[in-house]
């Protein structure tokens with residue numbers, strides 16, 4: 001798959017490394033093109049001079065920028081995103097006032113409103129970058145919950161998640177991004193409160209096959 005990753009920080013680098021290892025063709029962008037080049041060298045990806053250049057022929061566009069930069073990035077790309085699958089990996093984080101984040105909205109739905117002709121999918125935001133680089137804990141593949149309203153777009157992201165080592169789980173419509181964003185915040189809060197080492201990931205225990213009568 002041709003994958004553009006906007007953001008070449010912790011998450012951009014982690015996903016780029018996993019994706020190139022899985023055989024995907026990855027193009028990275030950053031605010032500062034030198035950061036994209038540096039990340040691309042480290043992950044066997046390509047670097048683009050701008051986000052616009054990165055998304056040109058991408059099948060998946062991963063948004064791996066700070067949540068407060070999302071409007072700006074989506075605004076600049078605007079029509080370039082029409083018909084594209086956008087994977088929203090972002091989180092609003094406010095450990096001092098979690099209620100401010102848990103306000104019944106989601107960034108993913110906001111992006112969908114801003115880019116109505118794109119197909120927005122929420123995924124990976126609940127995983128730490130270290131787990132996006134290596135989605136295993138004690139030999140168990142972590143779950144990648146994938147939420148979106150467009151079935152075809154969601155299938156693409158589920159396939160991508162599986163290719164990089166997650167167990168893919170269809171988490172329902174894009175509104176479920178609210179739950180996925182809350183899961184990220186819960187995991188972050190647990191690390192901070194308990195002084196844990198930021199290595200936990202989400203795995204749903206129990207059978208997931210269809211019930212047979």
Ligand SMILES: NC(=O)c1ccc[n+]([C@@H]2O[C@H](COP(=O)([O-])OP(=O)(O)OC[C@H]3O[C@@H](n4cnc5c(N)ncnc54)[C@H](OP(=O)(O)O)[C@@H]3O)[C@@H](O)[C@H]2O)c1
Pocket residue numbers: 006007008009010011012029030031032033035036051063064065066067069072073089090091092093124125126127128129130
């Ligand atoms: N870190 C984690 O473990 C983790 C896990 C799950 C989700 N997330 C979420 O994922 C997102 C990225 O996190 P991160 O830790 O990777 O952040 P980060 O290390 O700070 O990287 C952010 C990247 O976004 C780029 N960027 C900022 N504004 C931009 C713009 N206008 N156009 C293009 N690129 C722009 C930055 O470019 P420059 O390098 O040029 O500054 C940088 O490469 C955040 O929303 C975060 O909440 C993080």
